[in-house]
Every structure is written in C-alpha cells, then in structure tokens.
Amino acid sequence: MLALAIVLSIVGLGFFCGLLFRLAIYALPTFAGLAAGLAALHSGAGVGGAITVGLLVSGAILTLGQFVFAATRTPLRAIVALIYVVPAAIAGYQVSFALAGLGMPGSVWQAAFAVVGAVVSGCTAFARLALLASPPDGRGTGSVCSPADGRLHDQGR
Template sequence: MIMSLAMTAFGLGTLCILLYRLASYGLPLLVAVGTGHLIYSQGGGILGSVLGGGIAGGIALVVSYAIFSATQSSRTRALLALAYGLPAAYAGYQIGVSLMRIGTPDSFWLYAVGAISGLASGITAVRRLIGTETAQRAAA
C-alpha cells in the first residue's frame, strides 16, 4: 500500500514536470500543430502532417531564439517574450485547473491555483528564452 502511494506520487510528480516543460514551449508547439493541421486538411496525409508540423515547429523555435539573441531592441525582445509567455501561461492555467479539479469542487481556490500555475508557467517560459540567450552570449 505504501509502495503504491509512493509510486503514484512519483509518477504524478514526473507527469507535472513534463507537462510544465512542454507548456514552456507553447509557441513552437502551436506553430507545429497549426501547420500539421493545415497540411492534413489539404490532403497531405498523417505522415506528411506530422513531418511538416515538426519541421515548422523546429524552425519556429530556432528562428525565435535567433531573433531574440540577435536583436538589441527592447520592444522586439518584449514582443517575443510575450509571444512565448502567453501560450505557456494559458497552458499552465489549464493544467493547474485540470489537476485541481480531480479532487476539488469548483471554488475560488481552484481558479486561484490555476492562475498561480499559469503565472509560474509563463514566467518559466520567458526565463528559458532569456536563459538560452545569455548562454549563447557567454559561449561566444
């Protein structure tokens, strides 16, 4: 009994970590899913949509990091950070509310924890974007 509780807690913790790491890459994921859906709806098939979406998401990730590290304009950096932070914050909010809804009825605290979760996820996405830029500058 104790072992199953420990394994459940470990599994749920690992799942939460994976979900929040995925949420911090919301913009490239959004580009990948949108492109894959477009390719599939135009008759590209499942394999074509997966490959095309993956390539488009990878290009969006690389290009956005390159723009962020190459530009000195604070407006461009703020817009790019906002483009990364908003999808991540929304995904974090949805993850937080969904996980809290498992054991909590609708209340103020359900949405408060969701908002805190979304805020933390958005900040994490922006920090990852800034962190990659500072790491690239340190290596150069």
Template sequence: MFISAILSALGLGVLVYLLFTLAVYALPFFVAVTVGMYVYSADAGLVAAIVSAFFAGAITLVAGQIAFATIRSVPVRFAIGAVYAAPAGIAGYHAIKGLSEIGGAGETSTLVFGWIGAIVVGATAWARIASLAGPDEEAPQTAIATTGRRATNDG
C-alpha cells in the same frame, strides 16, 4: 494509506515539473499541431503532415531563440518573450485549474490557483526563453572607464 499519499505527492511533483519544463515549448507545439492538421486536411498524407509539423515547430523555436538573442531592442525582446510566454501561461492556467479540480477544491479556489499557475508558468517560460538565447555580451568594465586613468599596482 501513507504510501499512497507519498506516491500521489511524487506524481503531482512530476506533473508540475513536466509542466514547467515543457512550458516554453507551448508555442512551437501549437504551431506544429496547426501546420500538421492543415497539411493532413489538404490530403497530403500522414507522413507529410508529421514531417511538416516537426519542421514547423522546430523552426518556430529556433527562430524565436535567434531573434531573442540577436535583437537588442528591449520592446521587441519584450514582445518576443510575450509571444512565447502567453501560450505557456494559458497552458499553465488550465493545467493547474484541472489539478486543483481533481483535488476537490472549490470553484473560487480553482480559479485563484489557475491564475497563480498561469502567472508562474508564464514567468517560467519567459525566463527559459531568455536563458535559451544565452547571456548578453557586454564590454567588461575597466579601471579606465570608472576612474578616467589607468590603475597601477604602485598605489
């Protein structure tokens, strides 16, 4: 009984870790599945659908990272982050709501847990897309900029 409780907690921890790790890829995955299904329904074949889905997802991820890294406008970066965080938040809502339903929580509790999961997973995806873009490069602050004159070792 004790071992099963520990293994259940570890399994739940692994699922939540995977959810947070893969949340940033929700939009590229959605684009890849959509493109793959479209290509497959156009009778192009299974291999063409898989290859086009892979490239569509990769292009979506790389284009978002490049756009987030190069564009300095705060509203545009906010919009790019929101485009990547919204599908991750939706996925987080449904994942946490499903896990809480499996755990036997009541209807109100599952909705509350789902919304908390959506916010946390969306924020995590936002932070990850921002970190994948790299740090902002700003000019280093010097003594001239802060005091108006060059600092010396004499005092």
C-alpha cells in the same frame, strides 16, 4: 504487487504532469506545429508527413524566437517575449485549473493555484526563451567566481 501498482501510478502521474507543464511552456511552438501538421494531413501528406511537418515547424518557431530574442534589444525583445510568454501563461493557467479541480472543491483555491501555475509557466517560458541571450553588460555569464579556484576576481570596481 499492490504497492508496486501504487508507486507506478504515482510515477506515471508525475510523468504526465511534467509533460503537461512542458507543453504549457512551449505553447506557441506546440500550437504552431500542431496547426501545420493538421494542415499537412488535410492536404494529403499522410500521417508521417504531417508529423514531420509539425515537428519542423515547431522547432523552427522555437529557434526563430530564441534567435530574434538573443539578437535584438529592448523594443523587439519585449514584443517577442510577450508573444511567447502570454500563450504559455494562458496554457499554464488552464492546466493548473484543471488539475486543481481534481483535488479541491473550492473554486477560490482552484483559481489561486491556477494563477500560480500561470506565473510559473510564463516565467519558465521566458527563461527558456532567453537561454541564448547574452547578459546586458556583455561580460559573459556574470559570475565573479573563478570555476577553477573559487576565488573572487576584481573586475575593475
């Protein structure tokens, strides 16, 4: 019975760490949805209405950002990327710093792990934002292998 409790504790901690990582990646939509939900709650919408408004706003912010990132080119694309990546990196830093503080006493190592967490969160947020964006050459996914036979194709090079 004790072994089952230990295994379930590890699984639960892994689940909550994954949830914290996802919230850090989607920091801007999460914050926007939370702010809109709290505003709806304080205006008298009730708990159900506040949850609905929060989910709709966070989904709209994420979808709008992905659409603008995919539809535009360099200057606006860089601005949209920074708007989504910087809050994710800050949230990743804070989460990593707090989790590293649970297991290590030295503040230098805490900061080092927090910087790694910030970089990973920022890069993952950028990758999730760029899911809908086409490659710059416009040829598709950029693979030169055929999925059917695995042979390389000559692309006029």
